[in-house]
Amino acid sequence: MKGKQIMFIGDSVSINQCESLVCFLHSAVPQSQITQQTTGSITNYTFQDYGVSVIVFHTLFLVDIEEEKIGRVLKLDSLKDGEIWKNMDVLVFNTWLWWYRRGPKQPWDYIQVGGKIIKDMDRMAAFKMGLTTWANWVNAEVNTTRTQVLFQGVSPSHYNGSGWDHPEVTNCSRETQPISGSTYPGGLPQAAYVVMDELKKITKPVHLLNITTLSQLRKDAHPSSYNGFKGMDCTHWCIAGLPDTWNELLYAAITN
Ligand SMILES: *[C@@H]1O[C@H](CO)[C@@H](O)[C@H](O)[C@H]1NC(C)=O
Ligand SMILES: *[C@@H]1O[C@H](CO)[C@@H](O)[C@H](O)[C@H]1NC(C)=O
Ligand SMILES: *[C@@H]1O[C@H](CO)[C@@H](O)[C@H](O)[C@H]1NC(C)=O
Ligand SMILES: *[C@@H]1O[C@H](CO)[C@@H](O)[C@H](O)[C@H]1NC(C)=O
Numbered sequence: 001m002k003g004k005q006i007m008f009i010g011d012s013v014s015i016n017q018c019e020s021l022v023c024f025l026h027s028a029v030p031q032s033q034i035t036q037q038t039t040g041s042i043t044n045y046t047f048q049d050y051g052v053s054v055i056v057f058h059t060l061f062l063v064d065i066e067e068e069k070i071g072r073v074l075k076l077d078s079l080k081d082g083e084i085w086k087n088m089d090v091l092v093f094n095t096w097l098w099w100y101r102r103g104p105k106q107p108w109d110y111i112q113v114g115g116k117i118i119k120d121m122d123r124m125a126a127f128k129m130g131l132t133t134w135a136n137w138v139n140a141e142v143n144t145t146r147t148q149v150l151f152q153g154v155s156p157s158h159y160n161g162s163g164w165d166h167p168e169v170t171n172c173s174r175e176t177q178p179i180s181g182s183t184y185p186g187g188l189p190q191a192a193y194v195v196m197d198e199l200k201k202i203t204k205p206v207h208l209l210n211i212t213t214l215s216q217l218r219k220d221a222h223p224s225s226y227n228g229f230k231g232m233d234c235t236h237w238c239i240a241g242l243p244d245t246w247n248e249l250l251y252a253a254i255t256n
Pocket of ligand 3: 169
């Protein structure tokens with residue numbers, strides 16, 4: 001990993017994994033100085049003695065949201081930030097969490113597809129189109145001899161106990177045990193199939209960090225009410241927990 005720049009690109013789950021990797025590396029080399037710098041949507045942690053930078057680029061959809069006269073427009077065909085991303089050694093992409101947000105939590109007012117501006121559309125179809133734009137960008141723009149590309153599979157949340165045969169459960173507050181065995185009763189979420197389909201369209205080597213099922217089994221691994229803010233967090237993961245496992249898989253993939 002020496003001299004490498006690793007960039008996580010995505011929503012707060014990417015920040016979660018990035019923080020976990022920084023802690024993980026710090027515990028391996030506790031004496032090494034780390035500098036942290038934040039500029040706009042980019043936070044960069046550099047391990048001075050090793051020339052290793054772990055960077056997180058915060059973006060909710062990978063594709064662009066632009067402020068226009070009519071309001072904020074989610075542009076499913078446009079991916080301008082790629083110009084920054086393609087200079088890195090390792091890229092770890094993720095997007096899913098925000099595609100179904102509505103009301104005040106929806107960070108756009110319109111969707112643009114091709115030349116058309118619309119008020120809304122089927123969200124799974126929008127997710128698929130956004131990923132297609134990303135896949136086309138990888139095919140056209142990324143030099144995969146220089147830059148390794150990974151996609152972090154869908155990170156599951158645990159607000160619906162139907163997934164583990166407890167339909168009465170509506171959050172993870174009382175979950176203290178993983179699901180035993182290696183099969184999640186609820187199966188893979190539909191979004192995971194969309195991700196796998198989109199990755200097949202990429203002709204260049206792209207590695208799927210296939211973390212969905214192993215994370216579905218860990219209903220006990222969320223911050224729940226111990227998250228430092230109000231409410232119940234069954235979406236993110238405790239640092240020094242499950243994301244360390246993701247990072248072990250990441251490490252295996254990038255040193256192979
Ligand atoms: C891709 O990167 C490799 C390794 O750095 C380099 O040798 C090659 O010229 C690059 N290809 C293009 C098309 O830039
Ligand atoms: C929980 O999941 C089940 C099975 O997928 C679904 O029928 C139900 O509507 C979901 N409940 C909520 C509150 O979303
Ligand atoms: C979480 O679920 C418990 C029961 O399992 C319930 O008592 C509590 O109200 C729920 N909390 C939230 C914030 O939904
Ligand atoms: C990812 O893992 C799941 C569960 O083990 C499996 O069903 C799926 O085929 C895997 N996907 C790929 C692309 O390997």
